[in-house]
Amino acid sequence: MKAKVYVNLKSGVLDPQGKAIQHSVELLGFSGIADVRQGKYFEIALDGSVSQDQARESVEKMAREVLSNPIIEDYRVEIEA
Amino acid sequence: MKFGVVVFPGSNCDHDAYHVISKHVGQPVDFIWHRDTDLSSYDAVIIPGGFSYGDYLRAGALARFSPVMNSLQKFAQSGRFVLGICNGFQILCEAGLLPGALIRNRDLHFICEHVFVRTETTDSPFTNEVERGAVLSLPIAHAEGNYVCDDQTFAELQREDRIVFRYCDRDGNVTNSANPNGSRDNIAGICSRERNVLGLMPHPERACEDLLGSSDGRDIFRSLAATLAAAV
Numbered sequence: 001m002k003a004k005v006y007v008n009l010k011s012g013v014l015d016p017q018g019k020a021i022q023h024s025v026e027l028l029g030f031s032g033i034a035d036v037r038q039g040k041y042f043e044i045a046l047d048g049s050v051s052q053d054q055a056r057e058s059v060e061k062m063a064r065e066v067l068s069n070p071i072i073e074d075y076r077v078e079i080e081a
Numbered sequence: 082m083k084f085g086v087v088v089f090p091g092s093n094c095d096h097d098a099y100h101v102i103s104k105h106v107g108q109p110v111d112f113i114w115h116r117d118t119d120l121s122s123y124d125a126v127i128i129p130g131g132f133s134y135g136d137y138l139r140a141g142a143l144a145r146f147s148p149v150m151n152s153l154q155k156f157a158q159s160g161r162f163v164l165g166i167c168n169g170f171q172i173l174c175e176a177g178l179l180p181g182a183l184i185r186n187r188d189l190h191f192i193c194e195h196v197f198v199r200t201e202t203t204d205s206p207f208t209n210e211v212e213r214g215a216v217l218s219l220p221i222a223h224a225e226g227n228y229v230c231d232d233q234t235f236a237e238l239q240r241e242d243r244i245v246f247r248y249c250d251r252d253g254n255v256t257n258s259a260n261p262n263g264s265r266d267n268i269a270g271i272c273s274r275e276r277n278v279l280g281l282m283p284h285p286e287r288a289c290e291d292l293l294g295s296s297d298g299r300d301i302f303r304s305l306a307a308t309l310a311a312a313v
Binding site for chain 1: 138184231
């Protein structure tokens with residue numbers, strides 16, 4: 001079983017890295033880009049000793065308390081069988 | 082009075098802080114390894130600058146889980162004094178001892194330069210020997226010093242007079258061009274509601290000797306020492 005966690009800056013928080021990336025891809029000739037936001041992606045391999053529901057619960061806790069800072073970031077958890 | 086300087090893997094301003102306390106404040110000071118949990122003999126603890134845990138995940142995020150941090154929460158709750166400098170400020174925010182967060186600098190660069198900060202309140206154990214409005218010259222050295230918080234927190238910080246330092250120009254004007262990293266309202270340092278915890282991005286411990294370009298940082302340590310002397 002695998003858990004995927006996506007962490008992104010909240011919409012109101014300035015993302016200077018996203019802005020720099022947007023600028024660079026525009027220099028490369030891409031047009032029509034309204035915004036770029038950079039986030040983090042975690043893959044967590046689970047050893048299969050817990051149920052999918054238990055896995056979701058513990059990964060949600062992990063995402064909330066460690067992987068993201070709730071003051072500036074949002075997270076999303078996906079569990080893959 | 083006794084000081085402690087917490088050392089995490091990756092701390093690199095721990096010796097500077099130790100030097101300032103022993104030489105300029107002239108008080109006993111210990112290094113506290115991050116796995117130690119007994120803070121009972123200390124009156125004030127400094128969380129120094131550096132790159133604890135390599136700044137992995139987020140600056141200060143992993144240091145928060147070191148064993149010493151549980152003790153530090155209780156230490157702060159008991160009203161004793163905590164000073165977080167640079168990475169120390171980031172750690173205190175991650176640990177919830179101070180509100181808000183420090184994100185990537187507005188212009189992305191790691192900035193290493195002397196800046197000016199204006200002392201916004203003298204109602205703190207760290208600034209009570211400084212004049213209100215006094216401009217201090219202190220160095221900064223960070224990539225994640227851009228202070229952010231929500232509107233409610235910001236209003237609270239203002240209402241409770243908890244913004245201790247703001248970036249300013251040489252004459253004390255708080256302007257956008259004097260803001261090195263994009264921090265909300267030029268915030269360089271804030272204190273806790275109980276005022277015994279201060280976090281700031283500039284490095285007062287690197288500005289305690291004229292030879293190093295400024296000795297303005299001494300005012301902060303002098304204030305803390307005076308507070309402790311009055312309390313003992």
